[in-house]
Amino acid sequence: MTAPRPAEPPGDELTRLAELHGVATSYSPSPGLVVAASAAAVVAALAALDVDASTPEAVRAALTTRERHLAEQLLPPTVVRWSDDSVPAALAALPDGTRLRVETEQGEARSSTDDLPPGLHRLTATAPDGRTVQAHLVVAPPRLPTPSGRSYGLLVQLYSLLSHRSWGMGDLGDLAELSAWAGRTLGAGFVQVNPLHAAVPGPPADPSPYRPSSRRFPDPVHLRVEDIPEFAYVEDRERVRTLLERAARLRAAVLGEGALIDRDAVWELKRAALEEVHGVPLGPGRRAAYAAFLAEQGQALEDHATWYALAEVHGADWSRWPEGLRDPRSAETARARAELTDRVDFHRRLAWLTDSQLTAAQRTAREAGMPIGVVHDLAVGVHPGGADAWAQQDHLAAGMSVGAPPDAFNARGQDWGLPPWRPDRLAASGYAPFRRLLRALFRYAGALRIDHVMGLFRLWWVPQGRPPTEGTYVRYDAEAMLAILVLEASRAGSVVIGEDLGTVEPGVRETLDRRGVLGTSVLWFERDWDGDGRPLPPERWRADCLATATTHDLPPTAARLTGEHVELRHRLGLLTRPLSEERAEAAADTSEWLALLTELSLLHGTGDAPGASTEEDRIQAVHRFLLRTPARMIGLWLPDTVGDRRPQNLPGTWDQYPNWRLPVADAEGRPVALEELAASPRLHALTQVLRDGLSTGA
Numbered sequence: 182m183t184a185p186r187p188a189e190p191p192g193d194e195l196t197r198l199a200e201l202h203g204v205a206t207s208y209s210p211s212p213g214l215v216v217a218a219s220a221a222a223v224v225a226a227l228a229a230l231d232v233d234a235s236t237p238e239a240v241r242a243a244l245t246t247r248e249r250h251l252a253e254q255l256l257p258p259t260v261v262r263w264s265d266d267s268v269p270a271a272l273a274a275l276p277d278g279t280r281l282r283v284e285t286e287q288g289e290a291r292s293s294t295d296d297l298p299p300g301l302h303r304l305t306a307t308a309p310d311g312r313t314v315q316a317h318l319v320v321a322p323p324r325l326p327t328p329s330g331r332s333y334g335l336l337v338q339l340y341s342l343l344s345h346r347s348w349g350m351g352d353l354g355d356l357a358e359l360s361a362w363a364g365r366t367l368g369a370g371f372v373q374v375n376p377l378h379a380a381v382p383g384p385p386a387d388p389s390p391y392r393p394s395s396r397r398f399p400d401p402v403h404l405r406v407e408d409i410p411e412f413a414y415v416e417d418r419e420r421v422r423t424l425l426e427r428a429a430r431l432r433a434a435v436l437g438e439g440a441l442i443d444r445d446a447v448w449e450l451k452r453a454a455l456e457e458v459h460g461v462p463l464g465p466g467r468r469a470a471y472a473a474f475l476a477e478q479g480q481a482l483e484d485h486a487t488w489y490a491l492a493e494v495h496g497a498d499w500s501r502w503p504e505g506l507r508d509p510r511s512a513e514t515a516r517a518r519a520e521l522t523d524r525v526d527f528h529r530r531l532a533w534l535t536d537s538q539l540t541a542a543q544r545t546a547r548e549a550g551m552p553i554g555v556v557h558d559l560a561v562g563v564h565p566g567g568a569d570a571w572a573q574q575d576h577l578a579a580g581m582s583v584g585a586p587p588d589a590f591n592a593r594g595q596d597w598g599l600p601p602w603r604p605d606r607l608a609a610s611g612y613a614p615f616r617r618l619l620r621a622l623f624r625y626a627g628a629l630r631i632d633h634v635m636g637l638f639r640l641w642w643v644p645q646g647r648p649p650t651e652g653t654y655v656r657y658d659a660e661a662m663l664a665i666l667v668l669e670a671s672r673a674g675s676v677v678i679g680e681d682l683g684t685v686e687p688g689v690r691e692t693l694d695r696r697g698v699l700g701t702s703v704l705w706f707e708r709d710w711d712g713d714g715r716p717l718p719p720e721r722w723r724a725d726c727l728a729t730a731t732t733h734d735l736p737p738t739a740a741r742l743t744g745e746h747v748e749l750r751h752r753l754g755l756l757t758r759p760l761s762e763e764r765a766e767a768a769a770d771t772s773e774w775l776a777l778l779t780e781l782s783l784l785h786g787t788g789d790a791p792g793a794s795t796e797e798d799r800i801q802a803v804h805r806f807l808l809r810t811p812a813r814m815i816g817l818w819l820p821d822t823v824g825d826r827r828p829q830n831l832p833g834t835w836d837q838y839p840n841w842r843l844p845v846a847d848a849e850g851r852p853v854a855l856e857e858l859a860a861s862p863r864l865h866a867l868t869q870v871l872r873d874g875l876s877t878g879a
Contacts, residue, residue, distance in 0.1 A: 190217035198244045199223050202230055203604055205654035210588040218653035225644035226653055229578040255306050255314040258608040261664040262294055265323040278309040299668055301611055317611030321664040322671045325697030332370025333815040333871040335363055338733055338829050339374045340442055341845050344855035349431030349447040353538040354405030355855055357545040362859055364549025367868045373556035377403055381497050381564045384445040388841035391560045394567030397621045398485050399539055401531040402448045409534055411461035424454050436852045441842040459527050474533045484509050484572035486528035490521040498566030509572050539625040554627030561633040562599025576606045576614050581642045584649045588684055594649030601640050604657045612665045623673035634679030637662045638689055663696050678727050700726040716777050719809035728812035730803050733829045738800050740826040742771055753837045778802040801870045808874035822864035824848030
């Protein structure tokens with residue numbers, strides 16, 4: 182379906198002003214189609230960048246100011262130099278005779294940008310006419326580290342993976358246990374999990390891991406309480422016994438009675454336990470480690486803990502707090518922090534404990550022989566009322582939300598409710614918030630998946646109160662953001678995977694590939710879209726990618742093969758066409774893929790009739806196909822190993838479907854604990870297919 186063309190496109194002067202600030206005045210939802218953004222959307226985006234374009238006179242004045250600024254500017258706020266490249270264009274354009282001085286991150290003084298070590302340096306340029314400017318200079322390796330060989334790994338939403346030790350939802354103890362088992366017994370090279378970012382506190386808490394309060398700090402709801410050393414020294418043992426009994430009831434409700442995962446109940450119980458733990462003094466060694474963590478995390482952790490302490494008093498939306506507390510640097514906030522010292526320390530301690538268990542999980546994975554280990558997920562943004570939005574509000578575009586424009590798949594567009602970063606403030610700070618975020622995640626990530634990686638290049642900004650059809654794209658300095666990403670990942674020795682599904686503007690995938698960012702390829706979407714539209718043969722897939730059969734937003738493979746995903750959407754009233762048409766299209770799609778699997782001799786029948794194949798045979802064949810591709814990483818959706826038919830998230834639903842609350846289950850919908858997964862013949866047969874294929878080079 183073609184999106185309607187806005188009635189009032191921007192005029193020439195507004196278009197020029199928008200271009201100079203990186204604000205788009207049109208977009209292309211499909212090849213050959215260009216749609217103009219509304220003038221109102223462009224004006225709103227400029228206003229969020231502190232540019233007044235409300236009247237023709239204001240546009241002309243702002244245009245004059247911007248053009249003068251760019252003409253007089255010696256250097257942009259952040260300059261990038263790739264270590265294997267020639268002099269950057271920004272430096273080459275400096276007037277002859279300009280003197281340069283570099284203060285390196287390592288504390289050296291240089292008079293040239295040649296042969297600088299990787300890092301974020303301070304550059305001072307003085308022109309012959311006396312003009313002087315300072316800029317951030319990012320020196321980055323040319324490419325990210327990539328996996329040395331091919332490997333397969335398990336993909337799982339951690340909350341859904343319960344063991345007989347967890348407290349009603351999967352935790353970091355389960356992650357470590359899964360990693361140790363998968364590495365040693367299954368020969369897996371990695372385990373990929375959902376974002377473990379800190380959530381906005383409830384109840385009710387938003388169960389989606391993609392709309393967190395903070396991306397920089399993890400959520401303590403994932404803690405394995407018994408693994409905290411101080412838990413063993415809680416003096417009130419009767420209290421401990423009561424907490425453990427309640428935890429057992431929560432676990433039994435999910436695994437034994439089929440209840441949904443209740444994050445709020447889990448957090449209420451864990452918070453009570455962690456309050457008891459907080460009362461236990463740290464030993465000298467533990468106290469020293471905690472002090473080192475506080476010193477390393479600095480102001481960011483202080484802000485994070487302060488927000489959570491204030492949220493306990495004033496609610497979880499800082500925009501509704503008393504005015505003085507809305508500013509993290511105000512005198513009122515300083516006084517409140519002092520009054521809430523113990524609560525601030527409680528939340529600082531939780532961040533440290535969670536970081537410690539995350540680090541331990543990655544160490545366990547590597548010790549089990551995994552070349553990559555744990556793959557963490559970086560959400561595209563944060564909740565507007567949460568901790569990061571409060572602490573980083575100077576870097577966020579007020580009154581704007583990230584989303585997606587109308588396209589052939591969604592004529593209404595999408596509004597994700599996440600405030601975007603301001604590209605101008607990021608550049609002026611040397612991308613400080615982005616650098617610190619990446620550095621925090623790479624502490625415990627063998628690899629990092631970046632959700633909607635296209636956001637490094639541009640994001641669709643939707644003005645507050647307007648539908649997503651009335652948004653526009655705002656561009657970021659992708660070279661600078663990629664340089665920061667490459668620098669920090671290289672320092673950590675971590676792999677980066679970009680989620681580049683859907684509509685991607687030309688050149689983005691090529692740029693990411695050049696810098697070593699792996700892409701994401703999902704079997705059902707890999708067709709020859711520029712040719713006959715048929716399934717793409719395995720040899721034509723890209724090598725630098727994570728190849729999978731499905732994702733958390735898509736039907737499990739069993740549901741796709743049987744057409745049950747169509748029936749589910751029909752029951753929920755989500756179909757936009759008659760059921761018969763949807764069924765026929767899904768069946769045709771599946772038949773084409775099965776025909777290709779048969780043609781390639783990948784489908785090995787074990788059914789009752791000669792040549793017949795079972796559901797398990799077909800799922801194994803799908804993964805044999807993935808092995809035939811040159812993909813560096815093969816992802817196995819853990820629920821596929823036991824025949825689960827339920828998607829973890831069904832886009833387009835809220836309360837109609839239990840998104841983000843389902844435990845891993847078998848084909849009949851019975852929850853399967855980690856211990857049962859480890860003993861599953863179906864799982865071992867499927868993982869053996871992958872191990873055999875990798876060992877023989879199939």
